[in-house]
Amino acid sequence: MSACSEIARRVQAGEVERDHFVRGALDRAREADSGDVPLHAFLSLETEEGEAAEGSLAGVPVAVKDNICTRELPTSCGSRILEGYVSPFEATVVRKLRAAGGWVLGKTNMDEFAMGSSTENSGYRPTRNPRDRARVPGGSSGGSAAAVAAGIVPCALGSDTGGSVRQPAAFCGVVGIKPTYGRVSRYGLVAFASSLDQVGSLGATVEDATRLLQAVSGHDPRDATSADRAVPDWAASFGVGVDGLTIGVPAEYFTEELDPAVAEVCREAFDRLREAGARVREVSLPHTRYAVPTYYILAPAEASSNLARYDGVRYGVRAPGAESIDAVYEESRTRGFGAEVVRRIMLGTFALSAGYYDAYYGRAQRVRALIARDFRRVWADGVDVLFTPTSPTPAFRLGERTTDPVAMYLSDIYTVTANLAGIPGISIPIGAVEGLPVGGQFLAPMWDEARMIQAAHALESLTGAVAGGVGDARREGTDA
């Protein structure tokens, strides 16, 4: 039984107080930040109570990424420009998780405005990887992944614009799901790149991550991009196996960028899937090599527009002593934004500027259509799900890539395609290289999370690579 299910069962059966496991989680979060090398998974550590005493998440502590609005805890997006900002409204996903009995346990650290792959771009402090504290937890949802991997919480919410749930899940050895674009409401998710952003879930196991995703999915009239379609019961995908499933392996994901040791772990996973009855065959997604360049035009372009609202007047940082309204805007933004955010705003502004729009933004939109078409052709050819590595390497060391933006961007090489095509993806631990977790990714057609969860659940059982946590989220409160 997953940690979420067990906690909810015990709380609803009245075996323990409603906040029993929440208190335990608070203790563990504080413990993780003590010592010589603190974890720093959280930016704020308070609780917001579950609304319901019963539900699929009754009494479950859930960590929430700091770009998802909560009404009591601050929402800074890991940025100095929003330091101390408390939203007047609550994100739909937070309302839903509390309606299912879940408790918010603090807000987790992240790369500023979700721009980054290591959580080193946080405006406050970096988070460390619980598996090896000299290494990054991935990003941008690095705090959420670290909180799960350290066994502080059984599940957490993140957001995934180019791999920001799946890549940190892979680095920390936990499960991360990015659902289909439109499956989960973005109301109350602070916008980075609106055509790519999705709220996703992280969990110690496929079941934990799925149960959280199930609780927060569904149509929301407050988000025009939220789809009005029924959400299947994904628990029905557990234990089904992969017998008869056709699993495609895209050749373009196994190129020279991929660490040979990671490739080997992936090959072992194919063998297990084959032995369990899956048909595994090579397929081609010919435009894959254009995905990162396409992403790094479209996402910054959208970000430059979305982040125009941070002007020193309405939120957060305001430059003191600025003499004119232009000076307020420019000095507040220059002072409040970190280096990566400035870089992306500049890149996006350039891509949208007169004379360059067609050559960059317009062209990238058309290449995006080709990337999405590649996937549609593979599904039409009888492939049920695709299996790929999640990231080309295991977790790298803090500081290793901070001076080379392009090297950092290439961490997302296998994850950005799902965001560009709008399809769902899940990363699960499939093994290790020199003690560091390796993630494998299943991708599925739009709205077919069920098939992807089915395959991931089966592979999780086959590899036995359920990382669980460094701690155990089921451990109880010290004062319980």
Next chain:
Amino acid sequence: MSVSKDEVSRIAELARLRPDERAIERLTRELNGILDHIQVLESVELEEIGGDEETSAASSGFRPREIEADRLGDRGPEGMAPAWREGFFLVPRLPALDQGPALDQGVEPDSGEGPDGAER
């Protein structure tokens, strides 16, 4: 394609940013590195795209055009800002306008009588 320092300064102006000279030099170098990486898109054959494929793979729905009740709920706008008067948010006054008191210099936001000269 590459950008010059002057172009980077112009982009910063459009983006409402004010990087100093050193930052402009660094940004010029970094943006050119990224543009080099992006250049590969020029080699993509773009024929045969059109119609629905031209747009994002994800489709957005349209909701009925209905006017909904104010969603600000129990707090109302006055509960969401440091200062509010007669239907307006009060923000700090710019020193350039005059030497009047700025809102963050001791004016009571909810005194009923607005700060003299407070910008609305």
